[in-house]
Structure formats: structure tokens, C-alpha cells
Amino acid sequence: MKALLLSACLALYSLSALAFSAPVPRQLSTAPLLYGLFVQEKSIQGIKKPLVSRGDFLVAKDKGVIWRTQKPFSAAVAVTGKGIWAVQGGSGTDPKETAAAPKRTPIHQGNLGATMGMIQKILAGDASSLEKAFQVEASGNDSAWGLSLKPKDAVLARFVARVSLKGGAHVDEVEYLEANGDKTHIAFSEVIESGGALSSWPALVLQD
Amino acid sequence: MFRKTLALGWALALAACAIWLALRLPKASLESSIFALLPERAGDAAVRSASQALRAEAEKRFLILFADQDPERATRAAEAYAARLKTSKAVAEAICAIPPAGAGRMLDFFSPHRYRLLSAQDRAALRQDGGALKDMIQRGLYLPPGVSGGLGFAQDPFGVFGRWLASKGSAAGGLTLQDGHLIAMVDGKTAVAVLGVLGPRGRGMEAQSALAADFAAAAEAARKAGPVEIIRSGFVFHELVAARQANREMTSIGSVSAVLLLILMLAVFRGIRPTLLGFLPVAVGCLAATAVLLLAWSGKVHLIAMVFGSTIVGVAEDYGMLFIAGLYEEGPWDPAKRMAEVGRSIFLGMLTSVAGYVALFFVPIPGLRQIGVFSIAGLVASWISVALWYPWLSKGLKPVGPASRRAAASLAARWPKVSRGYLAAATLALLAAISLWGCLRLSVDDDVRLLYAQDPVLKKEQDRASAVLKMPGTGRFFLVKGADRESILASEEKLLDTLAQADPAGNGILGVTSFVPSAARQSADLESLRKALAGGAAAGLARELETPELAARMTTALDGGSQPLALDAWLADPVSLPFRQLWRDSASVIPLPADLALSAQALRALAGAIGPGVILVDQLQDVTDTLAFLRRHLVWVLAVGAGLVALALIPMLRLRTPAAIAPAALGVAAGLGALGLSGLPLNLFALLALALILGMGIDYGIFIQESRRHRASALVAINLGALTNMIAFGMLAFSTTPALQAFGLVLGAGLGVAWLTAPCFSPSEGNPHAS
Numbered sequence: 001m002k003a004l005l006l007s008a009c010l011a012l013y014s015l016s017a018l019a020f021s022a023p024v025p026r027q028l029s030t031a032p033l034l035y036g037l038f039v040q041e042k043s044i045q046g047i048k049k050p051l052v053s054r055g056d057f058l059v060a061k062d063k064g065v066i067w068r069t070q071k072p073f074s075a076a077v078a079v080t081g082k083g084i085w086a087v088q089g090g091s092g093t094d095p096k097e098t099a100a101a102p103k104r105t106p107i108h109q110g111n112l113g114a115t116m117g118m119i120q121k122i123l124a125g126d127a128s129s130l131e132k133a134f135q136v137e138a139s140g141n142d143s144a145w146g147l148s149l150k151p152k153d154a155v156l157a158r159f160v161a162r163v164s165l166k167g168g169a170h171v172d173e174v175e176y177l178e179a180n181g182d183k184t185h186i187a188f189s190e191v192i193e194s195g196g197a198l199s200s201w202p203a204l205v206l207q208d
Numbered sequence: 209m210f211r212k213t214l215a216l217g218w219a220l221a222l223a224a225c226a227i228w229l230a231l232r233l234p235k236a237s238l239e240s241s242i243f244a245l246l247p248e249r250a251g252d253a254a255v256r257s258a259s260q261a262l263r264a265e266a267e268k269r270f271l272i273l274f275a276d277q278d279p280e281r282a283t284r285a286a287e288a289y290a291a292r293l294k295t296s297k298a299v300a301e302a303i304c305a306i307p308p309a310g311a312g313r314m315l316d317f318f319s320p321h322r323y324r325l326l327s328a329q330d331r332a333a334l335r336q337d338g339g340a341l342k343d344m345i346q347r348g349l350y351l352p353p354g355v356s357g358g359l360g361f362a363q364d365p366f367g368v369f370g371r372w373l374a375s376k377g378s379a380a381g382g383l384t385l386q387d388g389h390l391i392a393m394v395d396g397k398t399a400v401a402v403l404g405v406l407g408p409r410g411r412g413m414e415a416q417s418a419l420a421a422d423f424a425a426a427a428e429a430a431r432k433a434g435p436v437e438i439i440r441s442g443f444v445f446h447e448l449v450a451a452r453q454a455n456r457e458m459t460s461i462g463s464v465s466a467v468l469l470l471i472l473m474l475a476v477f478r479g480i481r482p483t484l485l486g487f488l489p490v491a492v493g494c495l496a497a498t499a500v501l502l503l504a505w506s507g508k509v510h511l512i513a514m515v516f517g518s519t520i521v522g523v524a525e526d527y528g529m530l531f532i533a534g535l536y537e538e539g540p541w542d543p544a545k546r547m548a549e550v551g552r553s554i555f556l557g558m559l560t561s562v563a564g565y566v567a568l569f570f571v572p573i574p575g576l577r578q579i580g581v582f583s584i585a586g587l588v589a590s591w592i593s594v595a596l597w598y599p600w601l602s603k604g605l606k607p608v609g610p611a612s613r614r615a616a617a618s619l620a621a622r623w624p625k626v627s628r629g630y631l632a633a634a635t636l637a638l639l640a641a642i643s644l645w646g647c648l649r650l651s652v653d654d655d656v657r658l659l660y661a662q663d664p665v666l667k668k669e670q671d672r673a674s675a676v677l678k679m680p681g682t683g684r685f686f687l688v689k690g691a692d693r694e695s696i697l698a699s700e701e702k703l704l705d706t707l708a709q710a711d712p713a714g715n716g717i718l719g720v721t722s723f724v725p726s727a728a729r730q731s732a733d734l735e736s737l738r739k740a741l742a743g744g745a746a747a748g749l750a751r752e753l754e755t756p757e758l759a760a761r762m763t764t765a766l767d768g769g770s771q772p773l774a775l776d777a778w779l780a781d782p783v784s785l786p787f788r789q790l791w792r793d794s795a796s797v798i799p800l801p802a803d804l805a806l807s808a809q810a811l812r813a814l815a816g817a818i819g820p821g822v823i824l825v826d827q828l829q830d831v832t833d834t835l836a837f838l839r840r841h842l843v844w845v846l847a848v849g850a851g852l853v854a855l856a857l858i859p860m861l862r863l864r865t866p867a868a869i870a871p872a873a874l875g876v877a878a879g880l881g882a883l884g885l886s887g888l889p890l891n892l893f894a895l896l897a898l899a900l901i902l903g904m905g906i907d908y909g910i911f912i913q914e915s916r917r918h919r920a921s922a923l924v925a926i927n928l929g930a931l932t933n934m935i936a937f938g939m940l941a942f943s944t945t946p947a948l949q950a951f952g953l954v955l956g957a958g959l960g961v962a963w964l965t966a967p968c969f970s971p972s973e974g975n976p977h978a979s
Contacts (some may be wrong), residue, residue, distance in 0.1 A: 044349065044361045046761065049754040053350045067352055075347055081393070084374075105329060107374055176353045180362050184353045 033198070034059040036170075040069075045181045060198055063206035067149035078104065082208045102205050134163075143168045215596040222492060222589075225499045230625065236502055236509060261797070265789040268406045270442025271393060274430060275399035281434035283389055286400035289430035289438075293404065296422035298415065300362035304400070305388045314373065316781045322769035323367035323737055324730035329375075330368050330707070334736045341366070341740035342748045342924060349753075365765050366737065376722065383677065392676045399676070402942055406444060420448045440666065441673035449663045454511045457943055466937050470927055478608065482532045485602060486928075489528040492593045493521040493586035501578060502586035510575045517582025519937065520900065523561060524590030527554045528928040531598050533925035535607045536616045536701030537918050543599040551595065553914040553922075556860065557907035558591040560853045567845045568896070576896075584653060616920040623923070623967040632968050639961065640874060646881025653889030654836035674802060684828075686798040687813075688719075689821040693775060693794070700796045702818050711806050711933060719798045720790045724778045734770055741766065837891045846895065850902055857906075861913055868913045871966035872905025879958025886953055893947040897937075897954035904933065905962030912966050923967055930963035949954035 033207065035058050042051040055069040064080035066087070076087040085104040134149035149163040161177040170191045176184040272289065290304035318325065326334070348367035350765040364370055383390040383401055390401040418788075423445075427438060450961050466487075472697050473483035497517060530553060534546035565587075568580025607613070624632035650794040686703060690696035700719045707714035725733070746759035777783045779791060806814070808826055815822035850872075857865045876898050883894055908926050915922030937959065940952030 040352065041352075042349065043956070044352075046362055046365075047349075047753045047755050047758070049752075051349055069350055072350070075350070077351060107371065178353060182361065183351070186352070186774075 031195040032061045033196060034191065035194065036074050039189075043183045053147045058202055060202065060206055063198065063203075063208075066202055068206055076102075076205070077107070078205045080206050080208050083107070085205075087205050098153065102201065151175045211596065212600075215600065218592060218596050222495065222593075225495055229495065229499055229502070233498070243673065259791050261792045264634070267443045267447070270404045270406070270444050271441070271673065271677070272395075272402045272404070272441070273394060273399040273439040273676070274402070274436045275394045275397040275439060276434060276436040277397055278434070279391075279398040279400070282398050282400045282436050284433040285430040285436040285438075285502045286389070286402050288433040289463035290402045292426040292429040293402070293422060296426075298406055298417065298419045299422065301403070301405040303403045311952070314376075317778075317781055318373070318773070319363075319369070320769060320771045321730075321773035322364065322372070323366070323766050324374045324734045324770060324773060325725065325766055326368055326733040326737075327372045327375040328705070330371055331733060331736070334733075334740055338745065339740070341737070341745040341838045344368075345745070345749060346752070367767070368737070387966070393589060394437075394672065394676055397437065399439070399761045404442070409487045410912060416448060416451050419444075419454065423448070438674050439669045441670050445666055446663070446670075449666060451511065453944055454515055457515065457606075457948075468932055474931060476924065476928060477532065477535060478612075480600075482535060482605060485532050485598065486525055486528050487610075488597075488601075489524040489590035489594050490522055492588035493524045494518050496589035497582040498587035501582050504581055505578065510578050513575050513578030513582055517579050517586065517623055519940070520565070520579070520583040521586030521590065522933055523900075523904055523907075523929075525932060526557060526904075526911075526925065527591055527594045528598070529929045530554055530557075530911060530922065530925040531594060532602065532605075533921040533928070534918070534919040535605060536613055536924050538613070539607075541602070541605050541607050543602045543605075546602075547595075547599050550911075550914075550920060552860075553911050554591065554594060556857070556910045556914070558587055559856070560906045560910070561587055561903035563853055563856070564849055564899045567842065567849050567899060569878045570845065575891075579896075586725050613920070616924050620920040620923045620967070623970070625970055625972070626968050627970075627972045636874065636965060636968065639965075640877055641960075643874070643877035643881030646884035647877065649884035649887075650880060651884075651887070652836075652839070652887050652891070654832050654839060654891050669749055674932070684785055684800040684804075684826045685822075686800065686815060687823045688796040688798065689794075690819075691822070694727055696796050696821070697721050697724070697775070698728060698796070699819055699821055700798065701726055701729055701813065703798065703822055703830035706814055706818070707806075710810075711804055713801050715803065717798060717801060718787065718790065720775065720778075720787070720796050723784065723787065724773055724775045727772065730772060734766075737766060746750065746903055823906055835892050839895060842892060842899075846899055846902065849899070853902075853906055857910070861910075867969040867971070868909035869906060870969050871909045871912075871962040872902050874965050875901045875905040875958040875960075875962030878961035882957035883950060883954050888950045891947060891950065894950045894954045900937075900955060901962055904930075904959060908966035909969065912970055916971055919970060926963060926966060930959060934959050934963070 004032045035056065037056050040053045040055075042053075044051065045125075052072075054067045054071045055067070058066045062144075066076060066077060066078050068074075068076040078085045078087050078152065084107045086107055088103045088105070135152055137148040137150075139146045141150075145167060147165040149165075151157045151160050151183065157179065159179055161179045162175075163170050164175045164178070171188060173188070174186045176186070178184075197203075239863075272286075274282045274286040274289065276285070283652055286304045290302040291297050295300040326554060330344070333344065348370075349361065383392050390403070392399045392401065430436065430438060468488075470483060473486045474480075475488075477483060498509075498514070501513070501517070530550050531546060534550070535541060537546075562584050565580050565583045568576050568583070624635070626633050626636065688696050688700045689704060690699055697720065701721045704714075704717060704721060705718050707717050721729075741762055746762050749762070750756050750758040775791070779788060800811075804811075808824065808829065811824050815824050850869075854869055855866060857868055859867055879894075879898055879901050880890070888894075908930070911926055912919070913924045935954055937952055937955040940948045941956055942948055945951060
């Protein structure tokens, strides 16, 4: 179960944390808030139709990550120091609805504080923890780079075959290849860095 | 000569004792576990067995966090610590790095049963609405990889297994696996955990100090890796500290008392032989008492019983003292004559003391009973030694010089007496009034935690670790029993569901059904999945995902994970290793977390609503209640004991009985008063001190009342005995154990008053001897 959690967390931070930053050697963004849009395309073994979803995401430096799917349906997931949550209500499912307080249902409960700390470190430009878990291969230059991550850990390798990232000023694309052959491609766009405080809905969602 | 034969026989018996002890004592297991002091829960065998199992499990395990800003340094320190600790003979396991195979084990084990296991949320959703399944699957598919649990559609098309596994995340107790290490966050620092399990080990002093040395060496190794913060949590650390303290206190109290005794005796008797004769009863008493204790408890002797017991046997020095004090009498030294003079006093003193400690037999706390046995055996053996040996051993001693004799006589003559004027009486009345005033301020605290000293550093570390790790609280658990396994599991499921609803902290509570649900629940869960699939979920998904063969494939997948899961299979697999204490002798055990807000009353009501087989056990509260119960009863035991002692004295002392008892009564009042004035609470142990004062105070009263013609020597004996005893007992007031502190204070004050007031009740010289 811890392996699952681990892969979940690594997936999330490799997706979101790296999404707005340049590759390992460069000084990365330390902005308190990062916001952007995503298009995710999953091709799953045994399912013919590619599963395409769109939405937005938010990374709050000391709080956690919100991954909000808007199409084909509304669903939000939050990762905080205390677990992974499915979020219902409030702006989670409908951007126009702002008054209602979000309802969080735990998908995973447990102390993720260490993982959150790692995300912060990677955001701050320290990729050593990433290199401990993955075999990292970098290519290209600052304006067009690629990064390929292969898990070193045997348990993690049961789930994750490879994670590849491409980008320039920000991460533009992530490809996540699972051990069972499922593939996920995520493209990011319109990434904004902000120094402001969280607005009320994300603050409630990421509350620990 | 008959007496000579007896004396010789006694000497041979003691020699045999000494040889036996020399062989046996190194092998004896000196119990220092605080729990071993406490009474076993009476009656219910299942409760007892579960209590013991939980206790043994808790005592075996420990966890140490290495916290630092730099995770690398924390990891290095943890690894160094674990590596050093593994070399310890007493440590079975010290785990820092989790092997990959171990982490994947849970997945492999549960996989064949995965569709009989639903998380509480999935179960609720599916029971409510079969159509929820389609939504659930679809939403899972669109989640970013990993978040849904990461098993993938091929292995777990419904996603329910991933969610079930994830819902067991709390079983890790706030720790997260990262890079093969268990990690927690402590105040912004990364803490790497080392999990330890103690192996079978000797409880003896040597084994303990060896283990303590291993822990210290491991900590040293960790510090070499970096100046990290070390947070220890686990019973074993408290045990080691307590054992070290008890050991240190026993040594310090014992040696200080011995040295003082030596100095006093040498000063008073100016010779080695009388001094040795003063020691002898105590030495013989301790020897015999240790042997009796080891025999009676077949080697499982409690350290605290030895500490208390040997202190109490120190009283026996009075017997030798009274005899030897005859050297202060006029005329040549005649041992046979001296024995004739004081033999009765010594016997009465022993008898009344023993009568006082017999009460301990009726206290159903193993540790206290051991104290009782040790004391009585020791006192009786001391008395026998004095009675049989001293007429021979003291032959040829020289009386003290005329100057010393005159000083003693003048002290006796000048001691204030109640019969001689109002001043002494008024002083005693004032003393009694102050004591009573103090008694009115007495507070009561029976908390069992007063029984052992908590090392403040260790307690702080433990509290921090508990807050981070959400460890189950000590000693509170539910026990679920039933006619058969299935009904036990069903009751436990109901209980866990109710607890999760009733209290936010109830969510993380684990029972065996957290891993192996009842057969009924397993079938119901599988059935609800099957129904939802057949009810349109499969067809709907096949249509929406444009994969027609999906419907048939999902049914096949369901069958692939539908094997029933049996409790025995889980219990037999290593995957259950950290959780086996949850099932005990055909009953389920559910430890409750410390932060559960529900009161014992609410919990009992909740259990009662489920069935008579669900029992709440609260070990600490139960013991505290027992101590309170015993304290209330011991007051009466003491009162009755005092009454019986008085009744026994009346035929011997007649009208002088009140005067013999008065010092003890004043001493008891003073002891209680001192306790009230100091603000320390009254508890069972303070009452035991009162029992001692009663016994010794009456000794002094008897010695004085029986010493009409040799008052000076009686006073010498009492002064010497009281002084040394007060120093020995007073030392207990400096103990770190709150219960011992109260004991020491009560004894110091009470014995002091009994000693100083006993001579005030001397019968006047002119009256004829009553006996």
C-alpha cells in the first residue's frame, strides 16, 4: 500500500511540481502559487478509446496540490500533508459556484508531510531526492530540454516504467508510462506564477 | 542442650540458604516491569490473555525517530543506529530500510481476494446505488496516474482494490515509506524511523545494563553521523530508566544506611563485636527473606519489592540494638540475664510488627504481597537469630565505661515526661493539634502512574513521538468475543463502523476485520459489485469507452479476485506480522488510540448496544480504581490491625497499654499531617508507611513500658534504632518515584514523632512493676 502511495506521490510531483520548472540543474521557481491548465490523454490497455480530460491545477508551496478535472466531468483531487482527497462541492466541481464549502473524502489518509517537503525541495531547485528514487537522464538545453526518469526502486518499478518530461521555460509535456503498458500524456499551458495568498476555496481544500 | 542444638540448626539452615542463594540468585529474573507490580485482572481469562498479549507486544516494540533539517543526515544517523543495535543480543530486529519485497507483500497476498474487500466509502456508495459503480470506474480512469491507487485498469478495472489498500494507509501510523525508509515530519524536520523488536532476554540486572549500553552505543553511533535529534518511544526505554533508578536508589539507600549504622554503633559501643551484632539481624533477615521470596515466587521477584522489603527488614536492627544496649546497664555483662530482661520486649515488638505487615497479604497486588512476604520472613528470621544466638554470641563483651553510662542515665532522667508536669503534655497536645490540622488538608490521588517515576526527558520524547505517529494509547482496548469466528468478526465490524461514525479519531482504529472482513461482509461486497456490473455498469462502460468486449472481460476480472479470505490464512502469512496481537485466543482485540475523545462511559454504552460479547478494558483506569479501592479498605485494615495489637498488648501491659500505643498514634497523626502540609497526595503507599509507623511506634512504646528497671539502655536502643531507620527511610523522600517520596515523608515525620514521644510516656519510677 505504501508502494501505491509512493507512486501516487511521485506521479503527482513529477507531473505538477516539475511542470512549471526548468530541468534539474537550473534554479527553479520558488513562487508561492503556480496555476495552469492541462490536457491529459490516457491510453489504457484493454480500452480502445483514448481518455481525454481537461482542467486546471494549482500548486501552493507549503500547502499542497489541487488537480481539477473539468471535462468530460467535474472532479477534483487534492494532495496535502495529511493525505490524498477527493473534493466535492464548492468550486471543486463548478467554477461558478463559490459559496459552498468543499467536502473532502479521503482517498488516502496518512502523513504525506515528507512528500510535501520533497516537492518543496524540488521546487526550490534541489533535485537530489529525485535522483535518489530515479535514474535521471537529461538532454537538450535550457530552452528546449528533455528529462527521462526511470525508477530505481523495485517496488516502484512494478508500477512505473518511465516518466519523460519536455519543456523550455516551463514543463510543456509529461509522458507517464506505467509498467502494465498504460500510458498517460499530459500537456500544460498558460502556467502563471503568483505571489499572492490562496483564495478561499483552495485554502479550504488544502487545509490540514 | 536443647537451645544450643536449635541455635546450631538455625545456623546450618541459614548456611544452606546462603549457598542456595549464591547458586540461584544469578539465574533469578528480577522483574522491573512496572506492569508486573500491578494486579492481574481477575475473572475473565480472555481479558487477561488479551491484556497480557497487548502488554507483551507493547513491551517488545520500540521506535526511534532521527530528525534533522537535512534528510540525508537523518537517514545516515538512523542507519548507523540500526546497524549498531543489530549487534545487540537482546534486540531481535532493528529495521531502518524496508526491503522492496516486504513492501509489495500486501499487494500479493490480498490480490486473489480483492473483490471481496471494499473500502467503507465504496461499500456505502455501492449499497446506496448500483449505478455508482460506472461513475466510480470512469472517474478513476480519468485520474492522473497513481492517484487512484496505481494498480492500473488491467489488474483492477474497478479501482476498488487500490482504494481499499489506500484506506489501510493509517495502519502505517503516520509514517510514510520513502526511498525505502519510513519517514515522518516533526516540526518541519524530516524524521527517519528505526523500528525495533526486542528478542527474548533476561530480565536480570546484567541483561538490562547490557541492553542499556547497547542503546547508548547505538545513539553514539548515530550522533557520529550527525548532530540529529533523537526521539525515543517505547516501553523498554522507560523500563531501563526505572530499573537503573531503582538499582541506584537501592544501592544508595542501602549503603548510606549501612555506613551510618556502622558509625553510630562504633561511636556508641566502642567495639567491633557489638557493632556486628547490631548488623547481624538485618543481614540474616535479608538473606532469609530473599530466599523465601525466590522460593515462593519461583524466581520471579520484583525489584521494588526488594527495595521496600530490605528497608523494612532494617527495623530488625531494633532487636539486636535493644539486646546490646544492655552494655549501658550497671554491673557486669551477663547475656543470659539480658535476654531474660528484654526477650519479652523483643518478641512483642516482632509480633506486633509482623501483625502490621500481615495486612499486606490481603492486598491483591503481586508487588505488595512480595513486600509483605519479604518483610515478615526477614523480621521473623532476625528475631530467631537474636533469640537463639545472642546469649552465646555476646559472651564476654565489656560494658561501656562509667562516663557513657552516666550520660545515658542522665539523658533518660532528663527526658520530658507526661507524668511529671503539664509542659510535656501541652507540647504533645500542640503537636497533635498541628498534625490534625495537616490531616484536614490531605488530598488523595490514586493514579497508578505515581507508582513509577517518569523520566522527564523520556516523557517529552514519547509525547512528541505519540503526536506524530498516532500510536494507540496505552492499556485501553475493546475485546470482542462470540460463539464462533463469524459472529466475532461481524460484531467487530459493527463496532469499528460505529466508532468511525462516533469519533473523528475512530477512523484509524484497526481490528482484524480491517484486513479480513467477516464471510458475510465479503460475500455482500462481492455481490454488490456483481449486481452493479450486471445492472448496467458493464454494458454502459463498454458503450462509453467504445470497447464492446469490456463487459465480458470485467465479469472475468471479477471472478479472478473473488476467492474467500480466511482469517487463518492471513494470520499464517507474514503480512499479518505487525497486526497479530489483534487476534488472541479466539477473541478480537481492538486497541484504542490515545486521542479518542469518547469517554469510557460512552464507549461502554456503544459496546453494550452491539452485544454482550463486546467488552471495554481500560487497564490503567482499572488499576487506579483498584488502588483507590484498596486504599479505602486498607484504612480499615490498619484500624482493625491497630485494635488487635492493642488487645494483644492488654494482657501483657494492662493499664500501660494506652501509654504503649500513644507514641504510635501520635506518629501516625504526624505522618499524615506532614503529608497534608506538604501537599503530596495520600495513596496506598503512604498508608503502607503508616503501617510501618504503627509497627515501629508500638515497638518503641513496648520497649519503654517494659524497661522500668533499665530505662537508660532502652532509650539508647530506641535512639539508635530510630535514628538509623529515619535516615534510611528519609532517603526514600529523595526518591524520584512520587509514591516512594510520599512514603519517605510520612515515615520520616511519623517515625520521628513516635521516637521522640515514646520516652515521654515512661512509667514513673516509684510505681511497682506491673508484671
